[in-house]
Amino acid sequence: MSELRKNVAGRPAPTEANGKIQVPYCGFRKNEFGDLVSAHKPEGRRAAPRIRSCADYPLRGDKRVSDLRTALEKCGLKDGMTISTHHHFRNGDLVANAIFDAAADLGVKNLLWFPSASFPCHQNQLKHLESGVIHHIEGSMNGPLGDYCSRGKMRGLGVLRSHGGRYQAVQDGEVPIDIAVIASPTADPFGNANGVTGDSACGLLGFALADSQYAERVVVVTDNLVPFPCVPWQIQGNYVDFVVEMEQIGDPSKIISGTTQITKSPDRLLIADYVARFVREAGIMKDGFSFQAGAGGTALAFAIYLKEMMIEEGVKARFIRGGSTKYLVEMLEEGLTDYILDGQTFDLDGVRSMRENTNHVNTSPFTSYNYHGKGNFAGMVDAVVLGATEVDLDFGANVVTHSDGRLLHGIGGWQNCLFSNCTILAIPSFRDRIPVIVDRVTTLCGPGELIDVIVTERGIAINPRRQDLLNSVKGSGLPIRPIEEIKQEVERIVGGAPAQPSLADDPVAIIKWVDGTVIDTVFRVNT
């Protein structure tokens, strides 16, 4: 019987979720290199799918079947299985919905949907959650799905993982994938696939990499079938069981995310300007440095301001971690960085650059974030700029729930990126009336040990653990302020700290830390 116990962060963690024993978050330790790393150290052997033989596959390499439903049947789809999908098509994905429509047709129940992320376009799955075709979701739950989960309507507990945590869960067998369905902008009949060409081009397919290697059965779905060989093969056909042609797998206008617009908000531009100046004044911006900035409006504006400063001071980066956009591509093409190491492409310039420029390199959660790798890239990034919904006085932050307790966002690579040498949260000090700096975050997603700087339009707060950063920006003219002071100022503006939302006692989702432990629990909202 599952019970809630407090983990070392003082947050409730169930001992069991969806029938699986859970390890509570156990904080940090110093490793032999003096680095602050997660204390949890799992043992044993990596999971692996059953041995296959090429003798069971067509010698001439044609693995096509007539449709998705047939592919699912041939994969042996049955009640209670786990189906994984990836989110490279973002809000333009048509495949994940089609899978569960087909599963419903087949009369299958209690499936676990294991997407690398979900989007509002996936609200189609609500009816399959209602009817019991989908038992629960382990992956980010955005918009309507988050709302559904928050209201406690899902049959199982939601499990939210970072991109790296998803790779970890696949590798250590926490989530055995029965069937991986990989939507592929271009593929050949053997199952080689890529994301750089085709109407639904999305750049790369890194989020499907683990799925292709570890799932029992792998289906590639495409609307742009080319004769063998499909080059480059970002997904290797040697892992693929079946290939399905669909008329359309994505809506190109929505694959290119709307978030690649630079913000017009004067306050967010001010925040971006502060972040860029901080990176320069703290001495991070120097020849050979590296940074990561997402595709949110503030992060893009930061990249543009930083670019101006780099040109001004003749500084060149060694690499930039994407989410790539036109703006990062321009930096690559103008010689301001040697490489873009790209986890997902957000616009057509990103896709084109990845296709044409060998220095625009596709990466995966394995290279960048995975806990069971022999290292990963996240810690090698000099500075990363991220968002958050809330942050507390100890610099712990929330990225999945709003202050009213509703689950509305996924973790993405956010937790993994916290291991950068300088983690900067660029956030407005309040949204509408809701303060962002709070006494206790609604849901803890990132421990304060790893969050170094909070940049708001009302000033910059540096984590007292980072005395080095505090010293480095002394006399810079930047508005460095204690986090408590910014909090008090905002509370004066908004009319006091918000009341705690009343939440029910029953968990609706758990939040995993990068190592697979449970860092916090999301509870049902009373509405």
Add this chain to the structure above:
Amino acid sequence: MGHTAEAGRRGAKIRSDCWVSFESGVTGGIAIDLESKVASMYGESIRALAEETMRSLGIEHASLRIEDAGALPFVLAARIETAAKRALPDLERSHLPERIDQSRGKTTRDRLRRSRLYLPGNEPKFAPNAGLHEPDAIILDLEDSVAHAEKDAARIVVRNALRSVDFYGAERMVRINPIPDGYADLDSIIPENVHVVLIPKCESASQVNGVADRIDRIRAAHGFEGEIFLMPIVETALGIERAYEIATASPTVIALTIGLEDYTADIGAPRTSEGRESQWARSAVVNAARAAGVAPIDSVFSDVADMDRLRLNALESKGLGFEGMGCIHPRQVRVVHEAFAPTEMELEKAKRIVAAFEKAEATGSGVVSLGSKMIDPPVVKRALRTVRLAGQSRTSAGGSADE
């Protein structure tokens, strides 16, 4: 049925504002029907504020429906008061939010006025962060940015903002409506520590004097100190002709500014980005202001996306003799400040004055002098500011707020 009225805004795109409907009653006390995006966090606080507002207004029985999209308390109070006053036009009492300490700062005649950032009077969501962009002044606008039917609402929003919003040291300006409509604006905002009143469509000395007299009467009634200055806006052919007369009408006039949108319409010329059609009028304003011993301040540049042309425009303004200009977007502030930054020569002079001041301080002398010339304290203060701001301009718009 009681008297009913509505105020505020609602709809999918409205944020940080609210909509209120009010119905007066004769029994039953105050009934509040609240729908709020932030209900779980601030629902109780909103109800308490609505009840407090009703008490202040002296209303015992009424029904309120509030649809809130995250409005700040000063906005909620303003919308509730507006709805009540629209329903009950004879209502004389007001609900005055608590005055914050930061709203009490005074101004001086010689302040830098390179930029004034316009805030539409009925659009409260920009107010709390306006000062963070470090304009020399913020200007709460009751005139052209406010629809005629919302003048009453804007007056209350602006009054509340003056009491409860921290503008981070920016000078506090209000643009009233043209005289005579503007008199009602003065009654509502002058008690709230306004530093500079902008008089639009100004065409005569008597309008300036009318405003100055009205301000004096309000001050006498409320008994408060502190300077309140005037900045007439000349924006008609007649106004330009009478610019000197207007600039000298009252000793409280500290600056004269020009409104080019109205002026070009008045003379029948299309407004171009090169501005040849208004060159003469701009120079006439500079000349009249200098002759009157007040600061000439330029109009606004309306293409908020074009920073390069804004820079050229501001440099040209400075070249014509203007000391500042209006900004309609926070992003314009930095560009304007850079353009109006002191030249090397101006900076040198300021540094010499600062050095003389420091010497006088060190020797305990109360008198600052440069060569044989005594330097007045306001000039010293301004020189200190010039030097400090010049130091800041290298790191752009950041740095500390005004002292």
